[in-house]
Amino acid sequence: MEAINKFNGVVCPLNRANIDTDQIIPKQFLKRIERQGFGQYVFHHWRFDDEGNKREDFIMNQTQYENAEILVAGENFGCGSSREHAPWALLDYGFRVVIAPSFADIFYNNCVKNGILAIRLTEEEVEELMKKAEEPGYRLFVNLKDQDVFDRKGFVAEFDIDPYWKEMLLNGWDEIAVTLNLEDNIKKYEEKIAAGK
């Protein structure tokens, strides 16, 4: 996983609540056995019509958001299926940061494991960002170490993150390697359980 600390990018506002992972990556694209290459399918049925033509009215298809790297969405983002293909698709498409008032639990974990920074802001802050992001080229700056986001015009918002996940994202750790360092503890636990039987 790639480490992340300071990041800035154009913001795309996707003003819908309860966006489920079936929308982020529809099931017909889950059959690949690789982690890469899912970006082309992100929000497929919202971006393209049945004939495969771009839907011009969908926000991500508008020229000003073509190179967006920060996605702002409504509450309970990423609900539904546990498919990690959803964060893989967002990342592969170019979104490194997702901001919402709340995230579904499994989706949030899946983001952390892939170096996507999922930021919870208040509903009011998210609403304000959605409005600001209507301005072409609107860019947001993220600083994970300081746990804040800001723009050039004085908008600042702080966010909470579990200290452990923060360390992990800042360092781009391989979590399995971290856990395997605790091999002795795992072994002891297994011995204790076996003895109890």
Add this chain to the structure above:
Amino acid sequence: MAPKTIIEKIWEQHIVHQEEGKPDLLYIDLHLVHEVTSPQAFEGLRMNNRRVRRPDLTYATMDHNVPTVNRNVINDPISKTQMSTLEQNCKEFGIELADINHPDQGIVHVIGPELGLTQPGKTIVCGDSHTSTHGAFGALAFGIGTSEVEHVLATQTLWQTKPKTLQVKVTGELGFGVTAKDLILAVIAKYGVNAGTGHIIEYTGEAIQNLSMEERMTVCNMSIEAGARAGLISPDEKTVEYLRGRRYAPQGEEFDKAAAYWLSLATDEGAEYDRTLEIKGEEIEPQVTWGTNPSMGSGISASVPTPSQFEREADRESVARALEYMGLEAGTKLEDIAVDYVFIGSCTNSRLSDLRAAAQVAKGRKVQEGVTAIVVPGSQTVKKAAEEEGLDKVFTEAGFEWRESGCSMCLAMNDDIVPSGKRCASTSNRNFEGRQGNGSKTHLVSPQMAAAAAVTGKFTDVRKLAEVHQ
């Protein structure tokens, strides 16, 4: 000692490592694996030269992609690759696999309990959000992503921040014709799709205690649709009796010892939860969803709502959007909505009791002309048992198709797809846009209500179909 909930008891027993400022490292007792969310995890192991730590605590099957008409005809080469990849991975890493032609094959959340792999007090994970199903046994069971699948394969542990506890208390009794599916749909309709976010639910109350094990699985299955990490029910004598004699359950004296332990896990009298939500069993009607998430539903006697009925602007927008997608006019009576497809199956409602309930409604009736109705048993074991009782005949004589086991039309990864614009009464768990096929319109219902829709061609209050009266 202070009284504890079953959630706290299981959690504490599984802590391998605990450190201030970090999530807990939890031991995982059972890891279920399927073909869709595992290939990248096995590939990760290979790339890093890692092994599967406990193949004996891992069990795999194929369910998401499998064809339900002819087992040997897999039309999609990518589906085929995904299945053969699982086969190779299981061989390479020494994992037991119930493959497509295996007599134990079935939906992972149906076969776990059937085989007795699912047991009270276990931590159970699977790369599938409906893993919460196993909570019916008083297990702590939750869905994980592929990176976590890889982590469990390599270490048999997971880093988990302890969620809060949420009691969902269902008091009183369920009325005639009201099922476990209606119960959970009503809870979600009342409290919303993120009522349980950051929480583990324990379902309590008389109406829950009265449910059979299969009905409890239906309730726990949809915990994730309320946003919860997991949902469980304290074990009781029904739990013990269900597991007695199952292949992977303890046998003989060991079983009695295990049973005593299982019963000791039940939440202590006076234990406290972070939050409690309540619903009265008597207020629940047979449910039908009308929108594009599982909370957008109501009792069958209601009508499609008007967006302006909702207080929050975000809800008004979501409802308006949902009605547009679903092609429904506000104010239409739910009983006036005609269906094109009926799907009876999925990890929510594909067990023997579900099929019996649907067959009871279908018996002696005919699927309406123009309606395609399919019944997909949850496992080969369910299929065989149903056939021994003649349920397959009841269904086929009524005009339903009788299929092989798998996830099928719940998520339409195989060939069982609801065509664009068509409306389906489905016993599955998600009515998201395009879930059953691009442009498909899903209404979630119980098996009885699905069968009633098939034979009347529209949503019908199953309580009105006289023959189901005992």
